[in-house]
Amino acid sequence: SAGQGAKGIMQLMPDTARQLGVTNPWDPYQNIQAGMGYFKQRFDNLQEQIPDQDERLKFALADYNVGPRKLQREIIAPAMRYYGLKDGWWDGKSPGNIMEHWKAAEYPAGNWQKWDNVVKLYEQYKKGKIKWPSEIKSRITIPTETSDYVSRVLHFYEENKKELQK
Numbered sequence: 001s002a003g004q005g006a007k008g009i010m011q012l013m014p015d016t017a018r019q020l021g022v023t024n025p026w027d028p029y030q031n032i033q034a035g036m037g038y039f040k041q042r043f044d045n046l047q048e049q050i051p052d053q054d055e056r057l058k059f060a061l062a063d064y065n066v067g068p069r070k071l072q073r074e075i076i077a078p079a080m081r082y083y084g085l086k087d088g089w090w091d092g093k094s095p096g097n098i099m100e101h102w103k104a105a106e107y108p109a110g111n112w113q114k115w116d117n118v119v120k121l122y123e124q125y126k127k128g129k130i131k132w133p134s135e136i137k138s139r140i141t142i143p144t145e146t147s148d149y150v151s152r153v154l155h156f157y158e159e160n161k162k163e164l165q166k
Helices: 014-019 028-045 053-066 068-087 098-104 115-126 144-164
Strands: none
Touching: 014 028, 028 053, 053 068, 053 115, 053 144, 068 098, 068 115
16 A cells, blocks of 8 residues: 555555545455446546547546646646747736636637646756746656556556456
8 A cells, every 4th residue: 555545456546535435445346346437537627628538538647646636736837828928929027827817818829738748847857957937836746656657558458458458
């Protein structure tokens, strides 16, 4: 079980398990059923922001690992702001929710919608290779465990795809 209190094969947090109706988080059937339902919900909730299914899968895995608030606040929003400034659809001064600026600019596709770009952006920032724009108050944060988790799950899937589809 993870250090944060997650339980069972799908590592459900106690509050999440309760919300999903799990009565015994150690029951593999209940745990997997709830975990897959929760993952699908996370995947579907990202559809507007990340329309490409392959990329959305990566962001949904990160969401499953760190939680939806942390994903939005510490990964997606700072990346959107960074690329919004760089790509010119956000001026860095206008207040409000970054999603509203993105929608007002008629949903321009951007580098922030690609998981590998967002991870590289974070790594460059962490190593001091890019200066974080002062207009962006929140800093991007991607825990190493999260980027590793996304990579490991995708690698496992690719390695076992044929067996899983039988």
